[in-house]
Amino acid sequence: MNAAPTKGTDAEVKVGLEADRLARSDRVRRANAYEHGTSTWRRRFVRWTASRLAFPWLMRVDAVSGIENVPLAGPAILMFNHIAFVDPLIIMSVLPRNVVPLAKAEVMANPLLALIPWAYGVITVRRGEVDRQALLQSMQVLQAGEVLLLAPEGTRSPALLPAKEGVAYLAAKSGAPIVTVALEGTEGFPSFRRGAFRQGPGATIRFGRAFRFKVGTARPDRETLHRMTEEAMYILAAMLPPERRGVYSDLGRASQTTLEFV
Numbered sequence: 001m002n003a004a005p006t007k008g009t010d011a012e013v014k015v016g017l018e019a020d021r022l023a024r025s026d027r028v029r030r031a032n033a034y035e036h037g038t039s040t041w042r043r044r045f046v047r048w049t050a051s052r053l054a055f056p057w058l059m060r061v062d063a064v065s066g067i068e069n070v071p072l073a074g075p076a077i078l079m080f081n082h083i084a085f086v087d088p089l090i091i092m093s094v095l096p097r098n099v100v101p102l103a104k105a106e107v108m109a110n111p112l113l114a115l116i117p118w119a120y121g122v123i124t125v126r127r128g129e130v131d132r133q134a135l136l137q138s139m140q141v142l143q144a145g146e147v148l149l150l151a152p153e154g155t156r157s158p159a160l161l162p163a164k165e166g167v168a169y170l171a172a173k174s175g176a177p178i179v180t181v182a183l184e185g186t187e188g189f190p191s192f193r194r195g196a197f198r199q200g201p202g203a204t205i206r207f208g209r210a211f212r213f214k215v216g217t218a219r220p221d222r223e224t225l226h227r228m229t230e231e232a233m234y235i236l237a238a239m240l241p242p243e244r245r246g247v248y249s250d251l252g253r254a255s256q257t258t259l260e261f262v
Helices: 007-032 036-053 087-094 105-109 111-120 132-143 166-174 194-199 222-238
Strands: 061-065 076-080 100-104 123-125 147-150 178-184 203-207 211-213 259-261
Touching: 036 087, 036 111, 061 087, 076 087, 076 166, 076 222, 087 100, 087 147, 087 178, 087 203, 100 105, 100 111, 100 132, 105 111, 105 123, 123 132, 132 147, 132 166, 147 166, 166 211, 166 222, 178 211, 178 222, 211 222, 222 259
Parallel strands: 061 203, 076 147, 076 178, 100 123, 100 147
Antiparallel strands: 178 203, 211 259
């Protein structure tokens, strides 16, 4: 006859199950851990290759200003107005350091378009939902002292659309400064005809002053995150021509109660 399980046996089973759960969690954490060193050399190689083979054929930059506002070390978030597919590449081509762009997950569905994002190690975002994995990866990048590059609206548009609160959440949680980036003249790029560059103006890039959110010790609620996002977007809108400002056209509504320039 088998003996009935004892309390000690039950406790041992529970301890074993908890140990298994922690081990699985640790394996998942290590699998998702951000490899700063490996990613850095890989991005340098992709940038070096693209700067010599792709950039001269696909784009032209006429003017860059304010690049001294981008920190040379430490974490930062670059938020830009997204006009054309090539915008992140144009910004990356003029920066003195690696940046980690965020891109819509759909870009990985096309094997041809996915090649460079995959090789570079972009962070893909599932649109239409709160993508917690993308938020976690973005925080890991900032905690590693790197730079995020993102379009706060999450999509391309000729003029600014209502922004999502992700940029405010990441900046508030990490303490990283934000640098606004105003793009103009990227329509028509990429072009596969080198002579096409001489038929019109090239792109212009303006980097604004860096600022941080004044979050204090309290965790900002949804309403506060929305206000922080709106104030950041009005700073970006003020750097753009009127036809690019979209829903942020009325600069009279701009305020700066949640942020301070650094």
